[in-house]
Amino acid sequence: MKYETQKVALPYFYGALALFGVQLLVGLLAGIVYVMPNTLSELLPFNILRMIHTNALIVWLLMGFFGAAYYLIPEEAERELHSPKLAYIQFGLFMFGALAAVVGYVFRIHEGREFLEQPMWIKVAIVVVALMFLYNISLTVLKGRRTVITNILVMGLWGIAIFFLFSFYNPTNLSLDKMYWWYVVHLWVEGVWELVMASILAFLMIKMTGVDREIVEKWLYAIVGLALFSGLLGTGHHYYWIGTPGYWQWIGSLFSTLEVAPFFFMVVFAVQMVLKGGRNHPNKAALLWSVGCAVTAFLGAGVWGFLHTLSWVNYYTHGTQVTAAHGHLAFFGAYAMINLAIFSYAMPHLRGVAPYHQTLNKASFWLMTGGMTVMTFALTFAGVVQVHLQRVMGMDYMSVQEQIAPFYWVRLAAGAAVFIGAALYLYALLGPVPASKRTPAAGAMQPAE
Amino acid sequence: MTERFTKAAARNIFYGGSLFFFAAFVSLTALSHIYVVETGTDHKGITEGVARGKHVWEKHSCINCHSIMGEGAYFAPELGNVWIRYGGDKDPDGARVALKGWMQAQPSGIEGRRQMPQFNLNEQELNDLADFFEWTSRVNTQNWPPKVSG
DSSP states (O other): OOSGGGGGHHHHHHHHHHHHHHHHHHHHHHHHHHHSTTTTTTTSOHHHHHHHHHHHHHHHHHHHHHHHHHHHHHHHHTSOOSOHHHHHHHHHHHHHHHHHHHHHHHTTOSOOSTTOOSOHHHHHHHHHHHHHHHHHHHHHHHHSOOOHHHHHHHHHHHHHHHHHGGGGOOOSSHHHHHHHHHHHHHHIIIIIHHHHHHHHHHHHHHHHHOOOHHHHHHHHHHHHHHHHHHHHHHGGGGSSSSSOOTTHHHHHHHHHHHTHHHHHHHHHHHHHHHHHOOOOOSOHHHHHHHHHHHHHHIIIIIIHHHHTTSHHHHHHHTTSHHHHHHHHHHIIIIIIHHHHHHHHHHHHHHHTSOOOOHHHHHHHHHHHHHHHHHHHHHHHHHHHHHIIIIIISOOOHHHHHHHTHHHHHHHHHHHHHHHHHHHHHHHHHHSOOOGGGOSOOHHHHSOOO | OOSSSOHHHHHHHHHHHHHHHHHHHHHHHHHHHHHIIIIISOGGGOOHHHHHHHHHHHHTTGGGTSEETTEEOSSSOBOTTHHHHTTTTTOHHHHHHHHHHHHHHOOOOOTTSOOOOOOOOOHHHHHHHHHHHHHHHTSOOTTOSSSTTO
């Protein structure tokens, strides 16, 4: 850690990990409800569980992005953060809003639109928090050294705030509602979030592989260019069946097929950098998460996305367990793993020690990633059977669900593995540092350029 | 990457291309907005009941179990075409009565079956919800879903 104010990242990482725990706990519960439907059905019905599961996910990822930005921007800009105090206040406000939202959901206080369930005052608070954050990092970047990484990162983070504003627009026409709802949801996860992800990945590659910054930055521009060229019009794959024009079927099919490209090149990029880089960085766990992130994002977002994105395929798969399979692996691979990667990289620096609990951390990687993979296969098989029975044969929904019940047991078991993996990860990151690792490793302290 | 593909070139392609595709996307959604209002949906047919019904739908976050036009959770049946499934296109009154009856009979309490909560909707809310489903069933969804089962 080169700059004192990078420490601001710590509460963000802790907050993100706490909400990650909430997400998994509630996810596990929802997985149990799938196989034992009477569980808590009156106290905490499924819609509330899912609301908490998805909201906790989104908020912990955002909190991780904020923390990652606070960690890497001083190092990139080569100056202290503009206002650490503002960053702490921002954290307090954001964490309070997140917890208030979760507690509110339990008492059925919500606005009820998928993923945008936050009550109005929390939505406003999110905008305030975002403005505090953007002010703080933008000033830091403007006053300091500008790098491609900070440019792309800041651009992505501004995009997150700007597109969130569409959450305030809720027209009574359901089709219009859906059309602009995707301005938040799609342009986040298949647009500006990719900018954030790719810039964090590029930062990690520079630090851990020692490859020349020029090369990494060229790659970064190419990757985020592909992401936006494909992802913007790729929104069309959500406009097939919601009352929007038919031309989206070919635009959406074409451009969302191209959405595989940025994820493919992220894999090529990460693998090449690791092979080319002469550096033997001691934090092997962080390196594993970084490369694993690129690979799993390619599978979850790229391959599993392509699987059902062509309009003539999507006509049958839209809104089935195939969608759920894709959603789970894409979010985990692209956004959960990039966070877990930067946490693994930054924590030893923030705690002023050498990389610690490496074996445990790597074990947690395999358990979580393996669990998510099995879960994805289970849901994919469930989805394929569902498509055939419901969309081809015309069997009614609930009868089909009985047919695919065994897959939900597999999913639950896979979810339990992910949960155990996450517990290992938490200990590997937050647990006491062994005596032999209490002094920082010499190599790890010198940032590569 | 080759030397000819410089960082400056990569940067220019990124900013120029992104701007172009963003403009293309915004233009196409503007056209789609007009299409939705004029052709894709019965925009003039959004009565107060339909608008209130959409609010009932949101107030109880139905979308976090069900899906509507394929979007939502996948824990309970698709409702974009529930009006058709209940025969509302042929016998609107019958569908309305059946829908209300269903809502009022929840939860079933059957062991091993997914439970829908009792939302205690009053008569007007039930009618509004039915209006909303009726309106939604008339959206031009390009013939989706393939089967009436949703």
